[in-house]
Amino acid sequence: MAISVAGGVKPGKVIEVEQRHYQKIIVGKQKANTVVDSFDAQAENDANKLEIERQAIRLRVEQQAKSQQIYKAVSAQLTSTVNNAIEHQLASPELVLENSKLEESQILLIEQILASEPNLNRMRPLIANLSWLSRDLVTMINSPASKHRRPKTSDVQVTDLKLVLNYIGIENLRLLIPYFSLRNWLPSGNANLLWTTRKLWRYSMVTAIAAQALAQLHEKDVSLIYSSALMYQMGTAVILNNSISIYDKTWGGWLREASQERDKEVYDAVMATEFPAQKVYEQVLAHGHSLNWQLLELLEFKDSPLTNILKELDEAYYFSDLSVEAQIVAKASSFAKVYLLSEINMIEPAERRVMFDYYQFSEQEILRLKAQNFRKLDLL
Template sequence: MAVSVAGGVRPGKLIEVERRLYQHLIVGKHKAAAMEDDINETLEADANKLDIERQAIQVRLDKQTKALAVFKAISNQLTETVNNSIEHKLASPDLLLTHSGVQEGQILLLDLLLDKDPNFGRIRPIISSISWLSRDLITLINSPASKHRRPKTSDVQVTDIKLILNYIGLENLRLLIPYFCSRHWLPSGHANLLWTTRKLWRYSMITAIAAQALAQLHNRPTHVSYTCALLYQLGTSVILSSSVKVFEKHWGNWLREASHSRDKEVYDAVMATEFPAEQIFNHVMEHGHHLNWQLLEQLEFSDSAITKVLKELDQDYHFSELSIDAAIVAKASCFAKIILLEEHQLLEPQERKVLLDYYEFTPQEVIRLKAQNYRKLDLA
């Protein structure tokens, strides 16, 4: 007789699959293609060039015993420096928050949009005060794809935030604001982390779209599950962003010093040193989901529905004990894992069954989720 794992204690296989997914996202060498609206698209040439240069240096180093010893010493020292710095920040969430780009106004905006009837009088000035968000919305509404939202009688660029919000509409804002915020919190402008950033963003988007679909299926308000699904990678984004900034600061300084001193061995050793993905992966596994809600509490949003759902998902509840919104996010995240791992033959059929059983997927839910377009956000 088969033993059911549905909804109870998380089986070891499920935990193993989750680690495998993050290993693929952070440590894996797969070069992910850009999704629609990729803000790092211009970095691809730099990232590829960096990979090729590192590989060439590594081949040369492998043939030289002394040079290889220098590389190992330099690489270990740089990795340790980065690791110590991020450990220091992780021990002090307020310090991590300071450099994260996550700000009170952004979370307040997300919170206000969860209201049944949001107050645009409060929302509008917050959006206006966030320059990058205003810019993203202006770019969107003036793009060819949004031509049908603008007045047909005018070709003048729209820049007035009040008009822009009216053209976009409330339901679309509930999709776009969390989308733009989550994208903004990802590491950006770092060739050393381009592929990881793309993979993480795709995971976030699949989870969010799946959560939206499940909420619709179960006649739930979609914006709570959708927003929480996007913020489910907030902690991971912040850890990665902070880590790559520290790495590139030290890496760049060491490269300049080696170049200035004309020490080719040291220069090559620094150049060949990659972002310490394995160490950062371990930090993500230990702190990522905890930071999702802890950062929001640091900003005094303990009572937010977003914080409550993210905290619930981190508390190792049995799935059957989760609130419906948290359960939807958990299911959506599970389905996203299945999609991403199966794409790279990293999930066995039996493991897939364990995941679907534990999260109590119904045939109807699976059919609905399989029918979604996970490549882009569909606006009303």
């Protein structure tokens, strides 16, 4: 007779599957599956060129004993310097916030769209002050897919923010603002983290779609649960962004110094030293979920429903202790992990059963989720 693990102490097998998922995203070398929400094509080209160059350098180094010794020494020192700087910053949520893209106005905007009756006039100045968000919204409303929302008599681009927001409407802004916010927090245009960013983005999209479906099924606040599901990866996104910033600054400085000194062996050693993905993965496991709510509290959103859900998800010892809203986010996240690991044959049927048992999935919930299209989040 099978023993149920539903809702109690998280079994080791569930922890193992969840860690395998994050390791696949951050450390794994697999490229992300093609999705509708693609990132910078130039970064993809740069990533492929950088990997080819690094492989060529490593092959040359392996053929020369002296160069190999220099490579090992320099690479170890560079990696240690980067890891220490990352660890120092992540030990202080205040430092993390200071070096992140996270701003009070972004969270205030998300808070406003969650209100029962959002005020577009109050939201517009906040959106106008976030140049990346204004740009993304204007680009979206002028895209061919959105033409039905614009005047039919003209192909003129709509650039006035007030008109753009009126065309989009409050209900669509409830989807778009958290969506574009997470994209802004993720690393962008960086060859070293291109595939990691794409995989984390896909995981976030599957989680958000699953959260929407479950919230609708249980007749709960869809906007709150959807926003919480996306912000569940905010801490991880900030860790990745801050870590790649530290790495790029250190790696670039060492490259310039080796170039100025015309030391080709040291230059090659620095060039071949990769972003310390394993160490960053460990930092994500240690700090990712706690930073979700700690950063919001530092921005004076301690009493926000978003903060409360994210704090529950980090601190609750038992799944059954979570509020219904937090349970839905946790279920959506766990379903996304199972779904994405299944795509690449990295989860066994028995592990899938344990995941669904622990997170107390009902047959109705599984059927609802299996009916979803996880290739695209419907925005406009």
